[in-house]
Amino acid sequence: QPIVDGNLAHIKTCKAAANAVAIPVVDLSESGAKTVIADACRDLGFFKVINHRISMDFLADMEAEAMKFFKLAPQEKAQFGPPNPFGYGSKVIGPNGDVGWVEYLLFSTNPDLISRNPNFAAPGISQTLWEMVSEYVSAVREMACSVLEMIAEELEMEAREALSRLISDERSDSCFRVNHYPACPELQALSGRSLIGFGEHTDPQIISVLRSNNASGLQICDADATWLSVPPDHTTFFFIVGDSLQVMTNGRFRSVKHRVLADSRKSRVSMIYFGGPPLTEKITPLAGVMEEGEESLYKEFTWCEYKKSAYKTRLGDNRLSLFEKSATAAATAAAAQ
Numbered sequence: 001q002p003i004v005d006g007n008l009a010h011i012k013t014c015k016a017a018a019n020a021v022a023i024p025v026v027d028l029s030e031s032g033a034k035t036v037i038a039d040a041c042r043d044l045g046f047f048k049v050i051n052h053r054i055s056m057d058f059l060a061d062m063e064a065e066a067m068k069f070f071k072l073a074p075q076e077k078a079q080f081g082p083p084n085p086f087g088y089g090s091k092v093i094g095p096n097g098d099v100g101w102v103e104y105l106l107f108s109t110n111p112d113l114i115s116r117n118p119n120f121a122a123p124g125i126s127q128t129l130w131e132m133v134s135e136y137v138s139a140v141r142e143m144a145c146s147v148l149e150m151i152a153e154e155l156e157m158e159a160r161e162a163l164s165r166l167i168s169d170e171r172s173d174s175c176f177r178v179n180h181y182p183a184c185p186e187l188q189a190l191s192g193r194s195l196i197g198f199g200e201h202t203d204p205q206i207i208s209v210l211r212s213n214n215a216s217g218l219q220i221c222d223a224d225a226t227w228l229s230v231p232p233d234h235t236t237f238f239f240i241v242g243d244s245l246q247v248m249t250n251g252r253f254r255s256v257k258h259r260v261l262a263d264s265r266k267s268r269v270s271m272i273y274f275g276g277p278p279l280t281e282k283i284t285p286l287a288g289v290m291e292e293g294e295e296s297l298y299k300e301f302t303w304c305e306y307k308k309s310a311y312k313t314r315l316g317d318n319r320l321s322l323f324e325k326s327a328t329a330a331a332t333a334a335a336a337q
């Protein structure tokens with residue numbers, strides 16, 4: 001239901017209430033971590049990591065540096081947009097008419113692209129912020145690799161690096177996004193409804209790693225289609241299973257639908273690393289995962305094909321359904337989980 005007030009025109013609202021949920025916690029230094037990770041990926045497609053050893057001071061400095069950009073005058077920021085797909089965006093998300101109460105910077109972290117044309121990979125960014133982003137992405141990628149290696153071990157894949165190599169590869173097509181959801185005082189007039197900051201969607205990549213300030217707003221959708229509020233925790237990193245990992249595990253892991261609601265008082269800043277494979281990589285269930293005689297639920301496709309197709313969809317579309325062999329096969333697998 002769109003609201004009509006000038007500034008918020010066309011941005012959808014939704015029912016504010018959602019149940020708060022206890023998010024599975026993974027302590028990377030504990031021996032049982034891989035079981036907790038795999039269970040969480042099957043159940044919610046979402047978990048948080050503690051004891052990650054990334055400095056809180058560094059995270060606070062980087063957030064402050066990103067905020068310096070968002071505090072620039074709208075005309076100055078607009079020079080670095082609209083995103084194509086990288087750059088600065090305000091309210092408009094993607095190329096197909098989606099909008100939200102959000103502004104953002106979207107960068108490629110593909111080293112190839114950066115070395116050929118840094119300005120295309122990261123338009124609008126100061127040297128200081130770019131150095132911080134590079135350091136941040138390296139640290140978060142390393143953490144994501146450890147997590148993917150634990151998953152490979154737990155699922156008894158043929159090699160521990162079967163998944164992690166895809167995002168550590170120098171051709172890895174990964175990207176990074178900083179989202180800013182300004183506080184929206186007009187929201188109080190919405191009588192119990194919330195304004196969409198970032199509409200519901202799944203992430204197309206393998207895995208996403210999200211860190212935010214201590215502002216609420218992030219929600220995930222569970223297997224019963226109930227929206228659950230994620231209590232904010234600026235000291236931890238949230239992991240989100242993406243569509244590609246769902247395919248690589250032949251539907252065992254859930255690519256989780258999530259969204260962000262705006263708040264009337266507190267602004268939210270989030271940073272997300274989207275770990276994607278090289279463009280030419282085939283996205284298909286990994287050998288070690290499959291039971292004898294088990295067939296893939298999905299048609300064969302490369303990451304390049306999936307990405308192309310994703311950019312033709314609206315944010316909330318079920319992008320994977322176009323690649324399912326049959327809707328029935330997928331439903332049967334989900335029911336058997």
Ligand SMILES: C=C1C[C@]23C[C@@]1(O)CC[C@H]2[C@@]12CC[C@H](O)[C@@](C)(C(=O)O1)[C@H]2[C@@H]3C(=O)O
Pocket residue numbers: 085093094095096098106175177201202203204205274310311312313314315
């Ligand atoms: C509406 C869109 C924005 C998006 C590309 C798309 O056409 C569909 C997927 C969207 C998404 C969601 C997760 C990430 O934020 C993102 C960068 C991605 O890889 O897929 C965005 C895309 C975007 O904002 O460009």
Ligand SMILES: O=C(O)CCC(=O)C(=O)O
Pocket residue numbers: 177179198203210212218258259260270272
């Ligand atoms: O900003 C957030 O907390 C989540 C945003 C998100 O899901 C995305 O950018 O894909």
Ligand SMILES: [Fe+2]
Pocket residue numbers: 201202203258
């Ligand atoms: Fe997302």
